Amino acid sequence: MSMSAIGSNADKALAESFDATFKRETLKGRRTWFSGREARLDAFRWLHRYITRRRHSCLGHRSPTTYETRSRITSTTLTSAV
Template sequence: MCTASMSVIGSSADNALAESFNATSKRETLQGRKTWCSEREARLDVFGWLNRCNSRRRHSRLGQRSPIVYETALDTTSTTRAQAA
């Protein structure tokens, strides 16, 4: 179930990021598909997309790295800096 945005129209805190994320998920999940046999099948497709998005899909904003690789690199850098101090 989707809920309408609760943001104020014209606010700088508008939900552009969420809208972009939703548009991408719809475009990539619905590609060539019109229906699912069940709600469970639809949920599994969305879960599969989210898993791929977080673990394998490269993001230009993260230097063409997946979020998991990016966060792992940050954790390693933070640990190394803390040990050096």
Template sequence: LAESFNATLKREVLQDAACWPDKATCRREVFRWILRYNNRRRHSWCGYTSPVDYEKNTTSTTLTTAA
């Protein structure tokens, strides 16, 4: 799983950027990509929906309210 994540990060963010102007810029771009990856990017394991949408759709039907 980690290898897949790292390969995707390298392919989508780091591959086209030969050189970053500074560390802060690189960190911002990686952080922005991670937020997108975790929240908005469609994943095959959840029916090609974003993880946020998947959780909204499944937790309301599978979890019961605690007393």
């Protein structure tokens, strides 16, 4: 799956960065799980943390959930300039 135009320098860069972060933060030296279910649960826990609590520098060091919640509040409380 390509994340940008074919032949671009950034082709797959975002996906590869995400995968590298996932592997680094999930595996942490671990080589095996007792079951496929346990591995899926670890992946789900990491993804849930990544989306709801992990701070992202491009979002002003806020989690994606916090960023979107604040953006939604801001956009609905602005008054029109008429």
